[in-house]
Amino acid sequence: MINCILAGVGGQGTVLASKLIAQTAMGKGKNVRTAETIGMAQRGGCVVSHVRIGEEIHSPLVPLRSADVIIGFEPAEAVRSLPYLKEEGIVIVSQKDIKPVTDSLANTNYEGTEMLDYLKSHVKRLIIIDVEPIFAACGSTRVLNIALLGAAAAAGVFDISLAEIERTIEHKLPQQFIAMNLKALRAGAKTAIKE
Amino acid sequence: MALELLMGNQAIALGAIRSGVGVVTGYPGTPSTEILETVAKRNPGIYVEWSVNEKSALEVASGAAFAGFRTMVTMKQVGLNVASDPLMSLAYLGVKGGMVIVVADDPGPISSQTEQDTRHFGIFAKLPVFDPSSPEEAYLMIGDAFEYSEKYNTPVLFRPTTRVCHGYATVDLEEKRFEVKAEGFIKDPKWAIFPRLSYLNHLKMEARQPVLSEDFSSYRYNSLQGSGKKGIASGGISYAYTCEALSNLKGECKIFRVATPHPFPEKLALEFLTGLDEVLVIEELDPVIEKELVYLCGKHHLPVRIMGKLTKHIQNAGENSVESVSKAVSEFLRIPIHPVKPSEDMPALPVRPPVLCAGCPHRASFYAVKQAMKGRKAVFSGDIGCYTLGNAKPLDMVDTCLCMGAGITIAQGLHRAEPDAVNFAFIGDSTFFHTGIPGVINAVYNETDIVLIILDNSTTAMTGHQPHPGTGKTMMGNISEKIKISEVLKALGVKHITTMNPFNLQDSSAAVEEAAANKGISAVIFKSPCIAVADPAPVFSVDSDKCTGCKLCIKELGCPAIVKDNNKVRIDASLCYGCSICAQVCPFKAIGGAN
Numbered sequence: 001m002i003n004c005i006l007a008g009v010g011g012q013g014t015v016l017a018s019k020l021i022a023q024t025a026m027g028k029g030k031n032v033r034t035a036e037t038i039g040m041a042q043r044g045g046c047v048v049s050h051v052r053i054g055e056e057i058h059s060p061l062v063p064l065r066s067a068d069v070i071i072g073f074e075p076a077e078a079v080r081s082l083p084y085l086k087e088e089g090i091v092i093v094s095q096k097d098i099k100p101v102t103d104s105l106a107n108t109n110y111e112g113t114e115m116l117d118y119l120k121s122h123v124k125r126l127i128i129i130d131v132e133p134i135f136a137a138c139g140s141t142r143v144l145n146i147a148l149l150g151a152a153a154a155a156g157v158f159d160i161s162l163a164e165i166e167r168t169i170e171h172k173l174p175q176q177f178i179a180m181n182l183k184a185l186r187a188g189a190k191t192a193i194k195e
Numbered sequence: 196m197a198l199e200l201l202m203g204n205q206a207i208a209l210g211a212i213r214s215g216v217g218v219v220t221g222y223p224g225t226p227s228t229e230i231l232e233t234v235a236k237r238n239p240g241i242y243v244e245w246s247v248n249e250k251s252a253l254e255v256a257s258g259a260a261f262a263g264f265r266t267m268v269t270m271k272q273v274g275l276n277v278a279s280d281p282l283m284s285l286a287y288l289g290v291k292g293g294m295v296i297v298v299a300d301d302p303g304p305i306s307s308q309t310e311q312d313t314r315h316f317g318i319f320a321k322l323p324v325f326d327p328s329s330p331e332e333a334y335l336m337i338g339d340a341f342e343y344s345e346k347y348n349t350p351v352l353f354r355p356t357t358r359v360c361h362g363y364a365t366v367d368l369e370e371k372r373f374e375v376k377a378e379g380f381i382k383d384p385k386w387a388i389f390p391r392l393s394y395l396n397h398l399k400m401e402a403r404q405p406v407l408s409e410d411f412s413s414y415r416y417n418s419l420q421g422s423g424k425k426g427i428a429s430g431g432i433s434y435a436y437t438c439e440a441l442s443n444l445k446g447e448c449k450i451f452r453v454a455t456p457h458p459f460p461e462k463l464a465l466e467f468l469t470g471l472d473e474v475l476v477i478e479e480l481d482p483v484i485e486k487e488l489v490y491l492c493g494k495h496h497l498p499v500r501i502m503g504k505l506t507k508h509i510q511n512a513g514e515n516s517v518e519s520v521s522k523a524v525s526e527f528l529r530i531p532i533h534p535v536k537p538s539e540d541m542p543a544l545p546v547r548p549p550v551l552c553a554g555c556p557h558r559a560s561f562y563a564v565k566q567a568m569k570g571r572k573a574v575f576s577g578d579i580g581c582y583t584l585g586n587a588k589p590l591d592m593v594d595t596c597l598c599m600g601a602g603i604t605i606a607q608g609l610h611r612a613e614p615d616a617v618n619f620a621f622i623g624d625s626t627f628f629h630t631g632i633p634g635v636i637n638a639v640y641n642e643t644d645i646v647l648i649i650l651d652n653s654t655t656a657m658t659g660h661q662p663h664p665g666t667g668k669t670m671m672g673n674i675s676e677k678i679k680i681s682e683v684l685k686a687l688g689v690k691h692i693t694t695m696n697p698f699n700l701q702d703s704s705a706a707v708e709e710a711a712a713n714k715g716i717s718a719v720i721f722k723s724p725c726i727a728v729a730d731p732a733p734v735f736s737v738d739s740d741k742c743t744g745c746k747l748c749i750k751e752l753g754c755p756a757i758v759k760d761n762n763k764v765r766i767d768a769s770l771c772y773g774c775s776i777c778a779q780v781c782p783f784k785a786i787g788g789a790n
């Protein structure tokens with residue numbers, strides 16, 4: 001069984017990323033189960049998707065300390081989900097932080113770098129993705145989810161190859177978004193390999 | 196047979212299509228919304244409508260069911276409170292075509308006002324309840340629900356919870372579709388409720404309960420497994436957690452899975468209880484299965500100890516999880532588990548409550564009202580929708596919020612208690628049509644001084660942008676006559692009605708001040724589309740030479756696109772929708788638009 005947690009901020013596209021993973025795994029004859037955050041939290045709150053791939057899966061929720069991989073769409077959200085990670089699990093995280101309004105109002109001075117430092121000292125296998133050049137190359141900030149997916153696939157975390165995810169994207173996304181997302185996927189993969 | 200990756204709600208929709216459903220009605224509500232949307236998307240041959248509220252939805256479906264159509268009604272748990280009037284009476288009349296009322300419960304609650312348990316509604320109305328534990332099971336179970344409905348001529352409740360509704364799984368779809376030949380409506384006194392008929396039907400309903408209970412004892416998803424002196428009873432998603440916990444702990448005991456909590460499958464339950472010393476009941480929301488088992492032990496003098504929520508072995512509020520269930524099972528079966536150690540030295544994490552989107556017109560409307568009432572005694576009653584998020588700081592503009600449509604009437608009660616305050620009621624367009632209108636009539640009739648603020652963003656935003664009577668679009672893809680809220684208010688007798696673009700802050704504030712000076716009910720309609728249905732305007736940016744770092748824009752508006760940057764502020768271009776209000780608020784004219 002492969003357990004995966006995607007953690008981010010409402011609006012970052014975690015649900016689509018988790019669906020693409022599940023769809024690809026299903027295409028390979030695997031059983032999948034997911035749990036999504038849909039509702040109020042989608043307006044800038046914390047969102048978490050659980051994806052489980054295997055033979056017999058009962059619960060859609062990943063138990064604590066059993067995730068093989070956490071894909072953090074935002075540094076603090078990766079840290080928030082860390083209790084899910086297995087001892088030998090891997091974390092793939094975007095370095096770009098999102099500062100909530102509450103932080104500016106309360107002067108708590110949240111900095112993503114502090115979270116990344118924590119991850120560096122607490123996670124054995126960590127891949128930090130600098131998403132800015134990928135955004136620039138793709139001409140959109142909306143490709144974060146796909147770029148991280150590319151990084152995860154390249155890191156070999158869910159027994160799914162990059163080519164297999166490419167095929168799912170070609171089949172499942174609307175025509176006008178395919179080229180841009182394939183570009184983001186490959187760029188994400190390349191960054192991960194460099195790390 | 197074809198495998199498809201489906202969300203639980205999609206599986207329910209496809210299961211209903213497979214069962215030959217002919218009419219589907221509902222009102223959007225998390226976590227139920229995608230069911231009706233999927234029927235509309237996947238099958239054009241079926242009549243689908245978003246009704247104006249849950250009561251209307253259930254009544255429309257009732258008419259079609261009287262004529263022999265298979266019908267499905269969808270809503271969230273609190274929606275059934277609104278539909279409870281037709282529900283209770285329909286239980287007495289019954290149906291001809293199968294009727295499944297899908298009511299999604301939300302343990303947590305994750306996106307709801309209450310943690311109510313719809314299984315109680317089944318008991319209250321004496322209706323059968325089905326409780327699926329996974330998307331693939333829901334796909335098949337809804338077909339069973341239609342069959343039972345027709346077999347007993349009664350509406351049935353189908354109660355998934357959030358983790359079933361909003362989880363994806365591999366579902367094996369069947370190609371064959373059940374064909375329903377509706378006979379049409381045949382006139383008969385049995386379709387009109389009268390006291391005498393109700394008495395006679397009540398007798399029949401009571402006689403039916405034990406028959407259904409017996410029938411359910413052999414229902415395919417009610418099951419007994421395992422053996423031993425200890426047993427676990429469970430249902431819904433908690434059953435999935437139980438299986439996971441038992442397989443992780445390598446625990447063995449007798450297991451009773453309850454898929455029809457009402458009428459309770461007594462015969463099967465007795466078989467389960469026989470020979471047991473102790474039972475742990477694992478369920479979410481209320482102790483429904485637990486109470487049934489306690490009752491059965493009393494009725495049959497069984498010396499079995501029943502543990503669960505009533506005995507504090509299972510938490511009585513909030514959602515269950517694999518961890519909480521594993522802990523309870525490990526204590527029950529006395530199999531030690533390694534407790535998950537909390538992570539040490541975690542840094543302080545930013546608090547991230549949901550907020551109005553950058554560029555949301557509601558932010559501008561709230562701000563305009565706030566400015567107009569500066570220094571005055573005013574109370575702001577809110578309602579249910581995205582604009583409930585106007586509660587967040589710095590806006591802090593939701594003083595009360597109760598249920599759909601209640602803001603308008605609560606403001607009237609507050610006025611009776613505090614006539615010296617200006618009492619505001621905020622309501623969105625979809626909620627206005629849902630249950631807002633009677634409250635307006637109440638204020639006109641009773642001559643109550645309130646200011647009604649309509650936040651008209653041309654959509655049902657919170658649940659994912661569904662059409663409603665004001666949008667002129669239906670779920671059948673037709674264009675219908677748009678119902679104009681200003682004309683509705685006028686017809687109801689509201690004397691002062693102004694319509695404003697909220698992004699013009701100064702004029703909007705002036706309009707609110709004027710409205711507050713009137714006697715009786717006066718209304719300001721803030722009309723501007725939700726960013727999800729509008730085209731974005733060019734983004735704004737901060738001139739860092741002019742920005743003094745006073746952060747007034749953040750402190751006043753709290754737009755998530757404005758972030759601190761060293762000692763100044765910056766606008767995140769990927770979030771900004773170019774609504775312009777930050778530029779209007781900045782005292783140093785440091786924020787500007789594209790040119």
Ligand code: SF4
Nearest residue numbers: 554754771774775777
């Ligand atoms: S114009 Fe200002 S207030 Fe409006 S969305 Fe952009 S940053 Fe936010």
Ligand code: SF4
Nearest residue numbers: 552555581656725726
């Ligand atoms: S979805 Fe629309 S209505 Fe809801 S907060 Fe965002 S902009 Fe406002």
